[in-house]
Amino acid sequence: MTWKQIAVPIAALVIFGLFWELLVWVNGWPNYKMASPSDLWPAFWKFRWLFLEYGWDTLWRTVAGLVLAVVLGVFLGMIMGLSRVMRDALYPLLVGFNAIPKATVVPIIALLFVGQHDMNTILIAFLISFFPIAVSVSIGLSTLEPEYRDILASLGASRFTIFWKIALPKTLPEFFGALKVAVTLAFIGTNLMEIVEPHGRGLGHLFDSGKISADYPLMFAVLIALALMGILLYYVVVAMEKVFAGWAERAPT
Amino acid sequence: MDRPLIEIKGVRHAYQTQSGRLPVLDGLKLAVPEGGFSAVVGPSGCGKSTLTRLIAGLLKPDEGEVWLHGELVKGPKSIVGMAFQNPVLLEWRTILQNVMLPLEIVSTKMSRHEREDRALHLLALVGLEGFEDKRPSELSGGMRQRASLCRAIVHKPEVLILDEPFAALDAFTREDLWQTMHAVKAEEPFTGVLITHDLREAIFLADEIVVLSGRPACTQYVMDVHLxxxxxxxxxxxxxxxxxxxxxxxxxQIAQGRAPAEEVAQ
Incomplete structure (x- = not known):
């Protein structure tokens, strides 16, 4: 990574912040209408311990939901990618389920498992983020050219060997593409639940507290914290992609 | 004379499609002696690729028999090597690792070092010396096809099946690879079947040319190349x-139905 690759995105963030500040200042908006970046620091500082504690809650719940989404999404994708019948059977179900707004599922889950904050939050993060993973893995597997299979099959290799040596690694680029989408979705899921559930924890809860006490800079500060955590997790996935599927990236020509 | 190494007797095969049964092979016969190299030519879509899958044991014929080395083929065996028009190299492996792939499947007594030596020897034979650590994406189409060829013979298969391996290459590269094929065969003798659309390629590489009829295909004509x-x-x-x-x-032309059969009956 060159200094340019780091400096360019940071410069973009700074310019964005300045533009935001300017917009609020030019319009003369009070901070209960639209907080400006300069209002955020006091909010962060005032609630720094809560930010750390709740930020951690949100982060680990999101990651746990993602891990669940990866495990079950890959499993579903494998079933659908390797079996035509299962693909025909499961696709309508999955698409239908994914079309349901997750905000409507939140109260159902919250009522189903009253008081299980961690589990409920992880569940919603999982429910909202497994779909792209399942679809991409299934497409990756079902579009494997038959020649790839034939090369090993003609040597008497088992289905598992073919899956392990060819189908799985070949699907990795699609998988990581989906995981990048899933990361941001999982944050949305986590916060949906954290905002709705009473006596909850996490940044979503902090946002709700800000709303109740009309502390607008706090609400904005939470949003910024969420954005930063999203960026952090996204780049963790990018780093993993470099390690496991770096071969898919062509050298610039 | 010995029994041919590859023997296909009266093979019929049909695919199940949405509009019913689609017969592709009907009474096909083919015999390749040990060390022989037969080219199979025929009109597009006449079932040539089905033939390769039958020989490899990836497909069971509806009727008829496929024999390899005096044994009835019932399923895939590790005595076959395959190369296709698409080189299908694994992008996440280096060229050397790609060539060594069959040795990970076929049980061999070779040590890791011996396997590597074998792969390197073959890469040098096809002119890919020094490219062993490159990724497939860094190689040209012709070079990838050379690597694919090495992978097809690395486990010393008794039968080499080539399904239009040179069809996607430009004319000069193709002629280069034809000569590479002869060099490889001189050093690593194999019994082979080459599926091709290119009649010049068939004459240059094979010692016997089999013309298949249009679908459903049977053996229409066999030519001995003499050389x-x-x-x-x-x-x-x-x-x-x-x-x-x-x-x-x-x-x-007869196979395509564009010329009457009796006109050239000799």
């Missing part, structure tokens, strides 16, 4: 080759 072993590109421009080319072209 065994390596040959020069000049060989393609002799009157004898020109005659052979004409006969084959007529046979293809």
């Amino acid at each position: 065994k072993g390596p040959r020069d590109i000049e060989h393609l421009y002799t009157p004898k080759s020109a005659d052979a080319l004409n006969i084959l072209r007529r046979q293809i």
Whole structure:
């Protein structure tokens, strides 16, 4: 990574912040209408311990939901990618389920498992983020050219060997593409639940507290914290992609 | 005479499609002696690729028998090597690792070091020395096809099946690879079946050319190329080759249904 690759995105963030500040200042908006970046620091500082504690809650719940989404999404994708019948059977179900707004599922889950904050939050993060993973893995597997299979099959290799040596690694680029989408979705899921559930924890809860006490800079500060955590997790996935599927990236020509 | 190494007797095969049964092979026969190299030509879609899958044991014929080395083929065996028009190299492996792939499947007594030596030897044979640590994406189409060829023979298969391996290459690269094929065969003798659309390629590489009829395909015509072993590109421009080319072209036209059969019955 060159200094340019780091400096360019940071410069973009700074310019964005300045533009935001300017917009609020030019319009003369009070901070209960639209907080400006300069209002955020006091909010962060005032609630720094809560930010750390709740930020951690949100982060680990999101990651746990993602891990669940990866495990079950890959499993579903494998079933659908390797079996035509299962693909025909499961696709309508999955698409239908994914079309349901997750905000409507939140109260159902919250009522189903009253008081299980961690589990409920992880569940919603999982429910909202497994779909792209399942679809991409299934497409990756079902579009494997038959020649790839034939090369090993003609040597008497088992289905598992073919899956392990060819189908799985070949699907990795699609998988990581989906995981990048899933990361941001999982944050949305986590916060949906954290905002709705009473006596909850996490940044979503902090946002709700800000709303109740009309502390607008706090609400904005939470949003910024969420954005930063999203960026952090996204780049963790990018780093993993470099390690496991770096071969898919062509050298610039 | 010994029994042919590859023997296909009266094979019929049909695919199940949405509009019913689609017969692709109907009474096909083919015999390749040990060390022989047969080219199979025929109109598009006449079931040539089905034939390769039958020999490899990836497909069971509806009727008829496929024998390899005196054994009835019932399923895939590790004595077959395959190369296709698409080189299908694994992008996440280096060229050397790609070539060594079959050795990970086929049980061999070779040590890791011996396997590597074998793969490196083959890469040098096809002119890919020094490219062993490159990724497939860094190689040209012709080089990838050379690597694919190495992978097809690395486990010393008794039967090499080539399904239009040179079809996607430009004319010069193709001629280069034809000569590479002769060099490989001189050093690593194999019994082979080459599926091709290119009649010149068939004359240059094979010692027997089998013309298949249109779908459903049967063996329509067999030509002995007379010349065994390596040959020069000049060989393609002799009157004898020109005659052979004409006969084959007529046979293809008959197979396509564009010329009446009795006209050239000789």
